[in-house]
Amino acid sequence: MSKSRKIGLAVAQMGPVHLADDRQAVVRRLIDMLKEAKARSAKFVVFPELALTTFFPRYWMSEEAAIERFFERTMPNPQVQPLFDAAREAGIGFYLGYAELTAKGEAFNTAIIVDDNGRIVAKYRKTHLPGHADHKPDAPFQHLEKKFFEVGNTGFPVVETMGAKLGMCICNDRRWPETWRAMSLQGAELGVLGYNTPSLNIHWPEPVHLRMHTHLVSLQASAYQNAMWIAAAAKCGKEDGFHMIGGSVIVAPSGEIAAQCVTEEDEVIFANVDLALGDTFREHVFNFAKHRRPEHYRLIVERTGAGAPLPHDPDALN
Amino acid sequence: MSKSRKIGLAVAQMGPVHLADDRQAVVRRLIDMLKEAKARSAKFVVFPELALTTFFPRYWMSEEAAIERFFERTMPNPQVQPLFDAAREAGIGFYLGYAELTAKGEAFNTAIIVDDNGRIVAKYRKTHLPGHADHKPDAPFQHLEKKFFEVGNTGFPVVETMGAKLGMCICNDRRWPETWRAMSLQGAELGVLGYNTPSLNIHWPEPVHLRMHTHLVSLQASAYQNAMWIAAAAKCGKEDGFHMIGGSVIVAPSGEIAAQCVTEEDEVIFANVDLALGDTFREHVFNFAKHRRPEHYRLIVERTGAGAPLPHDPDALN
Numbered sequence: 001m002s003k004s005r006k007i008g009l010a011v012a013q014m015g016p017v018h019l020a021d022d023r024q025a026v027v028r029r030l031i032d033m034l035k036e037a038k039a040r041s042a043k044f045v046v047f048p049e050l051a052l053t054t055f056f057p058r059y060w061m062s063e064e065a066a067i068e069r070f071f072e073r074t075m076p077n078p079q080v081q082p083l084f085d086a087a088r089e090a091g092i093g094f095y096l097g098y099a100e101l102t103a104k105g106e107a108f109n110t111a112i113i114v115d116d117n118g119r120i121v122a123k124y125r126k127t128h129l130p131g132h133a134d135h136k137p138d139a140p141f142q143h144l145e146k147k148f149f150e151v152g153n154t155g156f157p158v159v160e161t162m163g164a165k166l167g168m169c170i171c172n173d174r175r176w177p178e179t180w181r182a183m184s185l186q187g188a189e190l191g192v193l194g195y196n197t198p199s200l201n202i203h204w205p206e207p208v209h210l211r212m213h214t215h216l217v218s219l220q221a222s223a224y225q226n227a228m229w230i231a232a233a234a235k236c237g238k239e240d241g242f243h244m245i246g247g248s249v250i251v252a253p254s255g256e257i258a259a260q261c262v263t264e265e266d267e268v269i270f271a272n273v274d275l276a277l278g279d280t281f282r283e284h285v286f287n288f289a290k291h292r293r294p295e296h297y298r299l300i301v302e303r304t305g306a307g308a309p310l311p312h313d314p315d316a317l318n
Numbered sequence: 319m320s321k322s323r324k325i326g327l328a329v330a331q332m333g334p335v336h337l338a339d340d341r342q343a344v345v346r347r348l349i350d351m352l353k354e355a356k357a358r359s360a361k362f363v364v365f366p367e368l369a370l371t372t373f374f375p376r377y378w379m380s381e382e383a384a385i386e387r388f389f390e391r392t393m394p395n396p397q398v399q400p401l402f403d404a405a406r407e408a409g410i411g412f413y414l415g416y417a418e419l420t421a422k423g424e425a426f427n428t429a430i431i432v433d434d435n436g437r438i439v440a441k442y443r444k445t446h447l448p449g450h451a452d453h454k455p456d457a458p459f460q461h462l463e464k465k466f467f468e469v470g471n472t473g474f475p476v477v478e479t480m481g482a483k484l485g486m487c488i489c490n491d492r493r494w495p496e497t498w499r500a501m502s503l504q505g506a507e508l509g510v511l512g513y514n515t516p517s518l519n520i521h522w523p524e525p526v527h528l529r530m531h532t533h534l535v536s537l538q539a540s541a542y543q544n545a546m547w548i549a550a551a552a553k554c555g556k557e558d559g560f561h562m563i564g565g566s567v568i569v570a571p572s573g574e575i576a577a578q579c580v581t582e583e584d585e586v587i588f589a590n591v592d593l594a595l596g597d598t599f600r601e602h603v604f605n606f607a608k609h610r611r612p613e614h615y616r617l618i619v620e621r622t623g624a625g626a627p628l629p630h631d632p633d634a635l636n
Binding site for chain 2: 102103112120121122123125127128129130151152154155156157158159160165175176177178180181182184185186187188201203204207210213214217218220221222224225254255256280282283284285286287288289290291292293294296297298299300301302303304305306307308309310312314315317318
C-alpha cells in the first residue's frame with residue numbers, strides 16, 4: 001500500500017441563514033467555524049453551497065430582484081474579505097459556494113477553492129440545475145434554480161493545491177455519477193461540495209427520510225466507485241420556516257462515513273484523511289486503465305434523455 | 319404518479335457448488351428454487367453468475383482444461399434442458415449465468431434471459447472482468463477471469479419482455495456506474511445480475527466487511543441514480559473451503575432494499591415490484607432529457623485510465 005499522505009480536513013455545516021441575516025453576520029459565522037477547524041489542525045475547510053445568503057431559489061421573484069439582493073459581482077468583495085483574511089492568517093484553504101454575477105451579466109450557482117495563501121485557485125459553476133423556471137403558485141415553496149441560474153460552463157475542475165488533487169461540484173451534481181467520473185478521470189483524490197436540500201419534495205409526495213438516505217448512499221457509492229474521499233457541507237435547518245436536511249459528511253474511498261454532522265446547526269466535523277487510501281482502490285478494483293471499456297459507454301455522451309433499447313439479437317451471438 | 323405495473327420478482331441465491339457437484343444436481347437445485355418462486359407467484363427469477371459450476375476462476379489450470387470441464391457449448395444443452403422445461407411449464411422467465419464457449423471457440427462469462435415461453439430473448443457477455451491472467455502462487459486462491467474469459471462484445475442489452483424492460487450485467491459490472499447508465503439510457507426498468515464475490519481480497523488486506531458494504535451501497539446508489547429496480551443473485555458460502563459473500567437483494571428505485579437474503583445457502587427472496595415507482599424518479603429528479611449535460615461528460619469515453627486535470631484558469635472566468 002502507498003505511503004500515507006494525510007490532510008486535516010474539516011466540513012463546516014451551516015444552520016439556517018434567514019432573509020433578515022446580512023452577509024456580515026454570515027461571514028462572522030464562517031470565520032468562527034474556520035477558527036474551530038484550525039483548532040483541530042485542519043488545513044482545508046468545506047463551506048456550503050450559496051453560503052452567504054438564504055436559499056433564495058425557494059422564492060418567486062424577478063431575476064433582477066434576485067441579482068440585486070443575493071448575487072456577488074466580485075469575489076472576494078468587501079463583505080467577504082474578512083473570511084479570506086482569516087483563512088490566509090490561519091494558513092487554511094477553503095471551498096465556498098455563492099451566487100455569481102459575471103461582468104457580462106451571466107448568473108451562475110458557483111463555488112470557489114481558495115488556497116492557504118488566500119488565492120482563488122479554482123472556480124466551478126453548477127452543471128446539474130434542479131427544479132424549474134416557471135411559477136408554481138400551489139407549491140409550498142419554489143425551486144427556481146432553472147430560472148435564476150445558467151447551466152455552468154466550467155465542467156468539473158480538478159486542481160492540485162496544498163498537496164491534494166481536489167475536484168469540485170455543487171449539491172444536485174452529487175446525485176449524477178457522471179460528475180464523479182469526470183473528476184476521477186482527472187485524478188481527483190478528494191471531491192468537495194456544498195448543498196441546500198429541502199426535506200420536502202414539491203414535485204411528488206416523496207417520503208422525507210429518503211432525502212437523507214439518497215444523499216448518503218449517493219456519496220458513499222461515488223466515493224467508493226471513484227476511489228476518492230468526499231466532503232459535503234450542508235446549509236440546513238429551517239430558513240424562515242423552510243426546512244432543509246443536514247447530514248454533512250466526510251466519506252472515505254471505502255464508501256464508509258468517516259465523520260457526520262448530527263445537528264441542523266453550525267457544526268464543524270473533522271477527519272485526518274489519508275489520500276493514499278484511495279491509491280489502493282485505484283490500483284486494484286478501480287484500476288481504470290486495466291478495467292474500463294469506454295467502447296461500451298458511448299450512450300452516455302451520445303444520448304441526453306433515455307431512448308429505445310439498442311438492437312439486440314441473441315440468436316446472432318453464437 | 320403513474321399507474322402501477324407490478325411484476326412478481328424472485329431472486330434465487332445459491333449456496334456453494336463444489337467441484338464434485340455435477341450439473342444434474344445443480345439443475346435440480348435451480349428447479350427446486352424455481353418452484354418455490356412460482357409458489358410465491360413470481361413471474362421472473364434471477365439465478366447467479368456461473369450458476370452451473372463452482373466459481374472455477376479461483377483455480378490455476380490451462381484454458382483447455384477449464385473449457386473442457388466448466389464451459390457450455392450450447393444453451394440449452396441436455397443437462398440444462400430440464401430447467402428450461404420446468405420454467406416454461408411454470409410460465410416463469412429467468413436470468414441464468416454460465417461459462418459460454420462459442421462455435422468460433424471464444425470463451426465468455428455469459429448470462430441469458432429466458433422468457434416465459436422458454437425462449438432465449440437476450441444474451442449478455444461480461445464487460446468488466448476483474449482479477450488477473452497470471453499465476454499468483456502465493457495467493458490463497460486465484461481470480462483468473464482475465465485468463466479464462468474474453469471481454470464481452472454485447473454491450474449492456476436491454477430487452478422488453480413479459481411486460482418489463484430488463485437490463486443485464488454480471489457481478490463486477492455492478493461496481494461501475496457506466497454499466498447502469500448504459501441500461502437506463504435504453505429505458506431499463508429492472509436490472510438483473512448474478513455474482514460470485516470472494517469475501518477475501520487477494521490483492522490487499524481489505525477488511526472483509528467492506529465486501530458486503532460496497533456491494534450493497536453500489537446497488538442502492540445505482541438503483542436510485544438510474545430510477546431502476548435491481549435484482550442481484552449471489553452464489554455464496556464456502557465452495558470447497560473458499561468463502562463468498564451472500565447478500566442477494568432486490569433494491570427499489572428509491573435506493574431502499576426491498577428484500578435481502580439472510581443465509582449463505584440456497585434461498586429464495588420475493589418482492590412484488592412496481593415498475594411504475596421508477597417512472598416517478600424518471601419524471602422528476604432523474605428526468606435525463608431535462609437535466610443531463612453530456613457535453614461535460616466527454617472524458618468518460620475519451621479516456622480509459624485517469625489522466626492529468628484538464629486546464630483550468632479561474633482568472634479567465636469573470
